[in-house]
Amino acid sequence: MPAPAEHYHHMDALRASFMLLGVFVHASSLGHDPIFNGIAHASALFRMEDFFLISGFLSAMLVGKYGPGRTVRRRLASVGIPLLCAGLLLNPAAIWLSYNFHNDPDVSFLDYLHGRTIADPVGELRWHLHLWFLVVLLPYALITPAAVSILTRLAPHSLFRRATTGRLRTMTSITLLTLSGVVVVRGTHKALLDPVFAGTLLDYPVEQTMEYLPFFLLGMLLYLERDRLLPSFQRPAPVLLAVSASGLLAGSRGWVGVLATNNGRLLCETVFTIALTATLFALAGRFITRPRPVVRYLADASYTVYLFHYFWIYAIATLLGFDSGARWPQMLLVAFLTFGVTFAIHHFVILRSRVLRGVFNGKFPIRTHSSQRAADGHQPSAATVAPAPSYIVGTPTPPPHRVTAGSGGPALPTVTDAPTMPLRIDI
DSSP: OOOOSSOOHHHHHHHHHHHHHHHHHHHGGGBOOHHHHHHHHHHHHHHHHHHHHHHHHHHHHHHHHHOHHHHHHHHHHHHHHHHHHHHHHTHHHHHHHHHHHHSOTTOOHHHHHTTOOOSSOOSOOOTTGGGHHHHHHHHHHHHHHHHHHHHHHHTTOHHHHHHTSSHHHHHHHHHHHHHHHHHHHHHHIIIIIHHHHTTSTTHHHHHHHHHHHHHHHHHHHHHHTTTTHHHHHSSOOHHHHHHHHHHHHHHHHTSSHHHHSHHHHHHHHHHHHHHHHHHHHHHHHHHOOSOOHHHHHHHHHHHHHHHHHHHHHHHHHHHTTOOTTBOHHHHHHHHHHHHHHHHHHHHHTGGGOHHHHHHHHOOOBOOOHHHHHHHTTOOOOTTTOOOOBBTTTSSBOOOTTOOOTTOSOOSSOOSSOOOOOSSOSOO
């Protein structure tokens, strides 16, 4: 399964957009505003599903490039280290700020850590906050080699090939497979996992791991069968989009009883997500066909912005004296100021430190055969010396004295070389 020669620049743009949209989603938690609540609700319909679909696509690509063992090791490091560092250094203060903003503004940080709080506080106070998606990526990294191996054997089957011949058959098969996967994994979670993890610290991450698994596997399948499936999938789906959107509307208004049930709503949401994903991929693929410095920079910076944004949303809202009744002008101001601060942190701090690029972006150089020989005391020849490509972005890591817009890319792999209340507040 060799890596493709083509570049998927539009997926970089989509992944960055999904992560940056999280700033607006979480700014909605500052109050109750119909505009920002609408943004959060719309995000819940597609954003994280699409994020994990792209993550599955890229995970399968990495296995093809680096092999299963190296892919798992580097994915665990590039996801786990930023999770650990951000979880320890940022989340406690962010949770405290959120508690004070929505509850008692006079509780000190130490008092909060010692549990001197009111009973039944409101607000998003779970330990993982928006970092739950990194927790989910850890088991996904572990299952990637096995999933690639199984899908590689199943995809060439004659029955599957007949079912995915032509646009209509392909979209029908993808939709049915995804719907089946959603039903199976949610049933498994409810029957087997929820009784074990309910009420524990891992309750929500386990639930989300199961919820998005079908989309992660779909992304893998699209990569493994990219020559056949991707051209059919990556096209506008206006009819499917209109039908599924009508079903969502009918269910939400109670016009059709069966669509108003949990299962009916889940059915419509899944079909809508697939149709919208295909349309977004088509539009992005149409307009982003080559490297663009702005897109590349945003793709690289989006991980830093996402890790730091929750803390700064509540820090800025607190400094400005806002309260839990904030409306869209205040939320919009906080969101733009958060972008300014977090982009500045990425550009002026993270990019200028190899250590910080590893700690917060999960960007580590690949140890090549030549570098291993050099470490063992062998001098590599000039013909074999090449800069170690970044595991994450698939482009050479710049030397430490030089900072470029494309350096320091996020730990979530990008595709330029061949992620609550929706993201919810919960992400």
